[in-house]
Amino acid sequence: MAELAGVSVRTLHHYDEIGLVRPSARTAAGYRAYSADDVERLREVLVYRRLGFGLREIAQLVGDSSTAVAHLRELRGLLLERRDHADAMVAAIDRELEARAKGLKVTAEEQLEMLGARLYDAIGGAYTATRRTDPRIAAQIFNALGDAQTVLNVGAGTGSYEPGDRDVTAVEPSAVMRAQRPAGSAPCVAAVAESLPFEDQSFDVAMAVSTVHHWADPIAGLREMRRVARRVVVLTFDTDEPGWQGRFWLTRDYLPEFAAVLAEFPSLAGMAAAIGGRAEPVPVPWDCADGLFEAYWRRPEAYLEDHVRRAVSVWTRVGPEAEQRAVRRLSDDLDSGRWAERNSDLADLDAADLGLRLLTT
Ligand SMILES: C[S@@+](CC[C@H](N)C(=O)[O-])C[C@H]1O[C@@H](n2cnc3c(N)ncnc32)[C@H](O)[C@@H]1O
DSSP states (O other), rough: OOHHSSSSSHHHHHHHTSSSOOOSSOTTTEEEOOOHHHHHHHHHHHHHTTTOOOOOHHHHHHHHHOOOOHHHHHHHHHHHHHHHHHHHHHHHHHHHHHHHHHTTTOOHHHHHHTTTOOOOHHGGGGGGGGGOOHHHHHHHHHHHHHHOOOEETTTTTTTTTTOTTSEEEEEOOOOHHHHTTHHHHHHHEOTTTTBOOSSOOOOEEEESSSSSSGGGSSHHHHHHHHHHEEEEEEEEOOOOSSGGGGGHHHHIOTTTTHHHHTTTTTOOOHHHHHTOEEEEEEEEEEEEEOOOOOTTTTTTTGGGHHHHTTTTTHHHHHHHHHHHHHHHHHHHHHHHHHHHTEEEEEGTTTTEEEEEEEOOO
């Protein structure tokens, strides 16, 4: 049997001892005798082993009473998943090789991508520390949803801004983010905006909040939203306004690299055209409950906190050098009173227009 299966006799004995593959009989001479069912089980174990699973995991996988057909289906699914993963890694490696050949700097996000990790699978665990629904921003979004009953929330993350009183379906590609959705939240489909697995006009409205800048192809994603829903509501960012980098002191004085993060981001006009919509400003309240990048414009000390920065992808995207420099300078300016001097006009404001825009059709 060992020869036939391509494993050592010792391995077979070990599988027997730990109860993974127990031969159902013994010959008169005391040798192990494997029945057809035992051979089937051994085959399953060896295939999972070759796929790199540990013995404990394999014991669980083959331990249930599923039929050989069910196991083959499960195995097929696992193999396809691995093939997709390998394809994605090859594509990411090609992109990085191309960037390096052109002498371009490889960002932290691209490096993570090469490892096969999506940005939010890498940083999503820190999201819930500060990211949640802000009631004032939510009121503006809910108002834009109007009387829609069926809502698709694209790039839904952990479920912030999902209206509780409608029939919501969420779309979220990151497994880490999906796993953090609270119990009882809307059903969530693993997919990307650029290819929504729904029929035309399936929803009254499709919404997307603080996510479009992460999409590989924002315009394609917006068109998909338009296709699957009768109306579209998108919270995004305006880079059309001349001098937009100077709107927020954090970008202006400490993190100019933010502009490079959004270098490829489409114009607000282009995004509005993709959905046939119009834009309105979304002011950020001084005590914004959602720890987005702009949230602490009147509470600058917050940006010195690691857990605040880890919940915002911008900091990962600019890389550790720019992040550490920005934090060091901000800390110095807060200590010396320079920040307060430069930004004295903010002290009396309750909300600020920092470029957030709501696109609605
Ligand atoms: C900043 S979070 C926003 C989550 C949520 N909408 C909120 O307001 O808290 C951005 C989300 O977009 C998701 N995302 C990234 N690429 C995407 C794509 N191509 N299609 C849909 N969602 C995507 C990320 O996984 C992440 O959960």
